[in-house]
Amino acid sequence: MLAERYPYYLANRPKQPNAELAVTDKYSGEVVTHVALADAGAVEEAIAAAVRATGPMRRLAPYARQEVLEHCARRFRERAEEFALALCIEAGKPLRDARGEVTRLIDTFKAAAEEAVRNEGEVLNLEVSPRAAGYRGFTQRVPVGPCSFITPFNFPLNLVAHKVAPAIAAGCPFVLKPSDRTPVSAMLMAEVLAETALPEGAFSVLPTRLADVGPFIEDERLKLLSFTGSEKVGWELKARAGRKKVVLELGGNAACVVDHDQGERLDFVADRVAHGAFYQAGQSCISVQRVLVHESLYGALRERLVARARALRSGNPRDETTTLGPMIDEPAARRLQGWIERAVARGARVLAGGGRRGALLEATVLEGVPADEPLSAEEAFGPVVLLEPFRAFDEAVRAVNDGRYGLQAGLFTNELSKAMRAWDELEVGGVIVGDVPSFRVDTMPYGGVKGSGLGREGVKYAIEDMTEPRLLVLRQG
Numbered sequence: 132m133l134a135e136r137y138p139y140y141l142a143n144r145p146k147q148p149n150a151e152l153a154v155t156d157k158y159s160g161e162v163v164t165h166v167a168l169a170d171a172g173a174v175e176e177a178i179a180a181a182v183r184a185t186g187p188m189r190r191l192a193p194y195a196r197q198e199v200l201e202h203c204a205r206r207f208r209e210r211a212e213e214f215a216l217a218l219c220i221e222a223g224k225p226l227r228d229a230r231g232e233v234t235r236l237i238d239t240f241k242a243a244a245e246e247a248v249r250n251e252g253e254v255l256n257l258e259v260s261p262r263a264a265g266y267r268g269f270t271q272r273v274p275v276g277p278c279s280f281i282t283p284f285n286f287p288l289n290l291v292a293h294k295v296a297p298a299i300a301a302g303c304p305f306v307l308k309p310s311d312r313t314p315v316s317a318m319l320m321a322e323v324l325a326e327t328a329l330p331e332g333a334f335s336v337l338p339t340r341l342a343d344v345g346p347f348i349e350d351e352r353l354k355l356l357s358f359t360g361s362e363k364v365g366w367e368l369k370a371r372a373g374r375k376k377v378v379l380e381l382g383g384n385a386a387c388v389v390d391h392d393q394g395e396r397l398d399f400v401a402d403r404v405a406h407g408a409f410y411q412a413g414q415s416c417i418s419v420q421r422v423l424v425h426e427s428l429y430g431a432l433r434e435r436l437v438a439r440a441r442a443l444r445s446g447n448p449r450d451e452t453t454t455l456g457p458m459i460d461e462p463a464a465r466r467l468q469g470w471i472e473r474a475v476a477r478g479a480r481v482l483a484g485g486g487r488r489g490a491l492l493e494a495t496v497l498e499g500v501p502a503d504e505p506l507s508a509e510e511a512f513g514p515v516v517l518l519e520p521f522r523a524f525d526e527a528v529r530a531v532n533d534g535r536y537g538l539q540a541g542l543f544t545n546e547l548s549k550a551m552r553a554w555d556e557l558e559v560g561g562v563i564v565g566d567v568p569s570f571r572v573d574t575m576p577y578g579g580v581k582g583s584g585l586g587r588e589g590v591k592y593a594i595e596d597m598t599e600p601r602l603l604v605l606r607q608g
């Protein structure tokens with residue numbers, strides 16, 4: 132169960148000046164706890180403390196950073212069930228999805244603990260011409276300094292971890308603003324961070340009103356802004372971020388291609404597509420939204436997918452048998468239902484689902500959705516999947532690329548040449564062959580192109596952003 136109230140964390144310490152942020156159970160809609168809200172003064176204090184912690188964090192020995200990360204991973208393991216329940220309540224995530232996220236949280240910290248003691252430096256041969264005879268170069272990576280992190284509601288633990296764990300491994304102090312809809316998970320993580328020997332000021336976790344969030348984006352003392360969230364907000368923040376580095380992990384309308392040679396394993400394909408489309412009510416940036424199916428298999432896959440959508444058990448996420456929970460709130464579900472109705476008015480057909488009870492939207496399968504409808508062209512971010520037949524593989528490639536997003540794409544094919552072509556031609560951050568675009572492990576480079584973002588996460592890749600190479604040149608003789 133959740134505590135009655137949670138503090139925020141300012142310069143490693145819990146503070147409870149108020150309890151103004153109400154957090155609801157996303158299934159019942161009831162207020163279940165309150166979290167302290169940081170005001171402009173607290174944000175300033177946190178940034179100043181992070182600046183003071185820059186030297187101590189840089190000097191913290193790699194083994195000491197590793198110990199901090201290992202401690203966290205150990206404590207997360209011990210508290211796994213409690214964390215999963217918090218996710219289940221504040222994000223409306225079915226317990227099995229919530230437990231999966233806690234497992235990934237632990238993976239992310241374990242990966243960061245390993246990276247913390249790796250030396251990514253280079254030895255450079257500088258003797259490119261006679262004038263450089265006797266010179267050699269070396270690089271080491273040094274932390275960029277204080278970082279600013281802003282995170283979304285849909286993975287309130289693991290997407291916080293994807294910023295926090297690499298920052299500790301890299302030696303960067305940070306200030307973090309979690310989503311105001313799901314702040315509790317980040318507070319539980321901060322509780323564990325506060326048990327460690329991180330230098331004072333190394334971390335602040337501050338739920339903040341939008342009116343007070345400006346310094347997270349604009350303050351020049353912060354050297355990197357890493358934002359995960361919606362496309363519109365992300366690009367707006369980049370325009371305000373001044374000289375700092377910016378990493379944007381934004382939305383998508385991920386597509387999955389099913390080629391003609393998948394007949395033998397169509398049940399597996401249908402299982403994976405249904406999982407990719409409907410897990411955590413489709414509220415994942417790489418949720419399967421568009422499925423392009425070779426015309427020879429279209430009817431057979433449609434039948435299987437409809438059956439799987441209807442078989443999902445929707446309801447209370449705390450119930451162990453629930454496989455489809457609510458969307459984050461009723462307006463989000465209403466928005467998506469409106470998009471479905473718009474598409475139907477233009478000739479789309481609902482094959483399964485379409486109904487809604489409060490924030491619970493049924494798992495919905497449609498076909499015949501025009502490509503310029505929001506349901507196809509925008510990010511649905513809910514339990515909805517669109518089917519579309521194709522004839523020639525090139526047509527499918529064009530359809531995947533048609534649009535302004537490019538996070539990941541999935542491709543089911545047995546032909547290596549098509550896999551390679553997709554890898555070369557698809558305008559996305561990652562191509563997943565043999566599975567849905569929703570596949571992610573926490574060590575792989577992850578991120579998008581086009582409207583879907585800028586830069587990559589995945590522990591090692593985030594550390595690259597949080598450090599910069601510093602050159603040493605040695606002249607001999």
Ligand code: NAD
Nearest residue numbers: 282283284309310311344360361362364380381382383416
């Ligand atoms: P959101 O953009 O509404 O909010 C994200 C964060 O930004 C929250 O903390 C929010 O409070 C804050 N925020 C909102 N407006 C702001 C402003 N004007 N200034 C400063 N901060 C502001 O996104 P959301 O609804 O919480 O999350 C869903 C979105 O996140 C989807 O678009 C999803 O695709 C995307 N997402 C992307 C990834 C990825 O890794 N690419 C992962 C998960 C979610």
